[in-house]
Amino acid sequence: MRYKLTIAYDGTHFGGWQIQSNAVSIQQLIEEALQTALRHPTPITGAGRTDAGVHARAQVAHFDTTQEIDTFRLLASLNGLLPTDIRILKIETVSSDFHARYSAVSKEYHYHLHLDRVMLPFKRLYATPVYHPVDLNLLQQAAALFVGTHDFTAFANEADTGSAAHNPVRTLSRLDLCPEEGGVRLEFEGNGFLYKMVRNITGTLLDVTSGKIPLESLPDIFAAKDRRKAGQTAPPQGLFLMNICY
Numbered sequence: 001m002r003y004k005l006t007i008a009y010d011g012t013h014f015g016g017w018q019i020q021s022n023a024v025s026i027q028q029l030i031e032e033a034l035q036t037a038l039r040h041p042t043p044i045t046g047a048g049r050t051d052a053g054v055h056a057r058a059q060v061a062h063f064d065t066t067q068e069i070d071t072f073r074l075l076a077s078l079n080g081l082l083p084t085d086i087r088i089l090k091i092e093t094v095s096s097d098f099h100a101r102y103s104a105v106s107k108e109y110h111y112h113l114h115l116d117r118v119m120l121p122f123k124r125l126y127a128t129p130v131y132h133p134v135d136l137n138l139l140q141q142a143a144a145l146f147v148g149t150h151d152f153t154a155f156a157n158e159a160d161t162g163s164a165a166h167n168p169v170r171t172l173s174r175l176d177l178c179p180e181e182g183g184v185r186l187e188f189e190g191n192g193f194l195y196k197m198v199r200n201i202t203g204t205l206l207d208v209t210s211g212k213i214p215l216e217s218l219p220d221i222f223a224a225k226d227r228r229k230a231g232q233t234a235p236p237q238g239l240f241l242m243n244i245c246y
Contacts, residue, residue, distance in 0.1 A: 003069065004094045005030070007059040010085040011050060012125050012237070017059065018049040026050075026086055030061070033081040037074060038065055047100045047244050048107070051196065053236030055126065058089070060244045062100045098246075106173070108189045108243040109198045111234065113206075115183040127183065128238035132210045136177065136184065142208040143175045143186070145218045146201055153225040155201050156194035157233070168194060168225075175201075196233055204231030 007030070015023025019031075027046060034042035047060040071091040078088045097103075112127035119129050153168040172190040179185075186205070188198050204221070207213040213221075213231055221229045 001066070001069070002062055002064050002094050002096050002098055003071070004090075004092045004098060004100070005044065005061045005063070005088055006090040006092075007056065007061060008087045008089055009056050009059065010125070011052065011054045011056070013085065014052065016050055016052045016054070017046055017056075023052065026059075027061075029082060029086060030078070030088075033078045034063065036081055037077040038067060038069075040065070045100050047104055048193070048241075049195075050239075050241055051199075051236050054239045054241070055237075056241040058243050059241055060100045060104075060246075062094065062098060103246050104192075104244050106189060106191050106245045107193060107241070108187065108245075109193070110240045110242050111186040111188070111198060111202045112180070112238045112240070113183045113186065113202075119182065123182065125237050126240075128235050130183070130206060130209075134184075134206075134209045138215065139184075139205060139209050140177055142205050142215055142218065143177060145215075146175050147172050150222055151225060152194055152197055152222075154221050154227055154230045155197050155204065157196040157200070157227065170194065170197070198239060199234045199236065200227070200230060202234035202238075206234065207231035 009026050015025050017026050019025050019028045027044060031042060031044055042063050042065060044061040044063045050056055075088055075091050114123060114127040114129045115134050149169060149171040151168050152170050156168060170190055170192050172188065174189045176187040177184050178187055186202060204213060208215055
């Protein structure tokens, strides 16, 4: 049978979602917990990778097992085995054709920008401080240029590999600015995202507001399809994977 996991995590102390040789990952720890609980190796497939320091409110993964599972008991077991900065929120039985990655129709990310002069210390791991004045009207104008269907090659790391090389066109259905205490939240929703696309768009928006990149040059950056033409990569700690729709 196939089971769907909904997962929340604080990414501060991990090397990201995906298993890797040189750092502890969220995927690794969940697979280890599943193996302990189910008594057999249990690989999981995630909806997508998040980088080191990036957080998730609702990451999704699936796994298969021939065992009949009491999902209520397994939920308690996994959360007892996992560190407290990783929580399994829900375990559901799904059809065999459900796929955490390929069945997704849209994803939502939030990026938190702290604009006030002084950041409260307990927000430092969950928002990115901005050290130059930000004209919110200019930020809104720049953000609007990213909405729609575009070739996002210029805003993808490793654009010549993986999904970016196969098809770099994505549809961003919204990129909203939402005021919050101390700053603003960028809400991204789209049918898919390339590697580091949200962080690269955010960094480019910040470079527009600092004057490093003129607003009118953004269409040329899209057309150039060259990561070097776009702006900085924003730091990871302000980014949250919020929701995946199926």
